[in-house]
Amino acid sequence: ETGVTQSPTHLIKTRGQQVTLRCSSQSGHNTVSWYQQALGQGPQFIFQYYREEENGRGNFPPRFSGLQFPNYSSELNVNALELDDSALYLCASSLQSGTYEQYFGPGTRLTVT
Amino acid sequence: AQSVSQHNHHVILSEAASLELGCNYSYGGTVNLFWYVQYPGQHLQLLLKYFSGDPLVKGIKGFEAEFIKSKFSFNLRKPSVQWSDTAEYFCAVGTNAGKSTFGDGTTLTVKP
Numbered sequence: 677e678t679g680v681t682q683s684p685t686h687l688i689k690t691r692g693q694q695v696t697l698r699c700s701s702q703s704g705h706n707t708v709s710w711y712q713q714a715l716g717q718g719p720q721f722i723f724q725y726y727r728e729e730e731n732g733r734g735n736f737p738p739r740f741s742g743l744q745f746p747n748y749s750s751e752l753n754v755n756a757l758e759l760d761d762s763a764l765y766l767c768a769s770s771l772q773s774g775t776y777e778q779y780f781g782p783g784t785r786l787t788v789t
Numbered sequence: 790a791q792s793v794s795q796h797n798h799h800v801i802l803s804e805a806a807s808l809e810l811g812c813n814y815s816y817g818g819t820v821n822l823f824w825y826v827q828y829p830g831q832h833l834q835l836l837l838k839y840f841s842g843d844p845l846v847k848g849i850k851g852f853e854a855e856f857i858k859s860k861f862s863f864n865l866r867k868p869s870v871q872w873s874d875t876a877e878y879f880c881a882v883g884t885n886a887g888k889s890t891f892g893d894g895t896t897l898t899v900k901p
Contacts, residue, residue: 679832680832709889711889711891716893717893717894718793718879718881718891718892718893718894719833719879719891720891721888721889721890721891724888732888733888734888766833768833776821776883777823777835777838778835778889779834779835780825780832780834781832782832783832
């Protein structure tokens with residue numbers, strides 16, 4: 677059974693640029709959630725995708741967007757990067773939509789300069 | 790809006806001491822409750838969960854948690870900690886609408 681993988685591991689971008697982060701869900705999981713974790717804080721829910729549709733969104737502006745593909749892998753896109761977007765971005769997959777046991781990936785560390 | 794409060798930011802214990810980490814949440818509807826753990830250098834992983842039924846739930850590695858609905862609490866306990874329990878612990882609340890809310894975490898350091 678393959679776990680949740682994320683790419684890239686680390687990324688450095690400049691303010692105003694755009695970034696795409698990728699996530700492959702665990703085998704058999706059809707739901708993917710994205711979180712932002714700033715230093716010293718818990719993960720903050722960005723949104724969840726279930727069968728290619730957004731299914732729940734946290735308090736993040738529209739410049740945070742996502743996609744889920746037919747194989748249930750997912751992308752997180754962030755436009756017009758701001759310094760405060762620097763954080764660890766976590767992807768988690770689960771068997772069903774809603775909130776069930778989530779399996780987390782290692783995260784992508786994004787630094788915005 | 791949902792919120793989760795973890796009372797202790799950093800807890801330091803000696804081996805064999807008992808552990809209780811506090812977690813309170815605010816949400817008016819039906820919730821699912823979780824404790825996740827992150828060991829140094831590893832991913833977040835599920836420690837235990839409560840969906841319904843017996844409010845005392847048991848997880849991996851001897852951990853347990855008790856859901857007290859009237860107090861909106863889901864405290865984590867372990868009778869005797871080990872050095873290997875050193876990690877960061879997160880309490881989380883989820884709703885069927887797909888949104889999960891995490892607390893800010895408690896760092897547990899166990900001295901050998």
